[in-house]
Amino acid sequence: MIELRRAVRVLLVTPDERVLLLAAEDPDADGRTRFWFPPGGGIEEGEDPRAALAREVAEETGYALPGVGVDEVWHRCHRFRWGGVRIDQRERWFLARVPSAFAIDRSGWTPGEQADLRDARWFTLAELDACPDRLVPADLAARLRELLRDGPPDEPVDVGV
Secondary structure: OEEEEEEEEEEEEOOOOOEEEEEEEOOOOOOOOEEEEOOEEEOOOOOOHHHHHHHHHHHHHOOOOOOOOEEEEEEEEEEEEEOOEEEEEEEEEEEEEOOOOOOOOHHHOOHHHHHHEEEEEEEOHHHHHHOOOEEOOOOHHHHHHHHHHHOOOOOOEEOOO
16 A cells, blocks of 8 residues: 655755755665655645645754745655655655754654654755765755756746656
C-alpha cells in the first residue's frame, strides 16, 4: 500500500544567499544515508498550504514566517520509503527571504522529528555544490542558483522527483 501525502517545503534564504537545510538519515537505505532538505512537512487535513508552511517552519526552526513575501516557486512529486512505509508525496515549495541566519530552536520538534533529524545548518551556494551528502532535490544547488538569479517564476515550476 502507498500512502499519499501532501507537503510543503520552504527555502529560507538570507541576504548573503545562504539557505537553511535540515539533515536526516534514510532508515531504509543501506548505511543510513545522510541527506539535506529544507524545512517543511505534511499538510494536515483541511489545512491551507501556507498555514501548514508557517506551522512547520515554527515547529522545526522556531522562526515566525511572515505572511507576506513568501513565493510559491516549485512543485515536486516524490516517491520514497520511510520506516518501511511507501509514500507518494506531493510537495509545494516556497521561497522566503529572511533578514539573517538564525539559531535553530529545536524545542518545537515532534517526537518523530527528534528521532529523525540529525542536524541543521546554513549553506552557501558553494557549500551546496561541494556537499558530499545527498541534497533534496538532487539538483538543489543549480535550481536555487537559478531561482536567486532570475527571481520567483510567475507560476510554480515542476522540479520532478
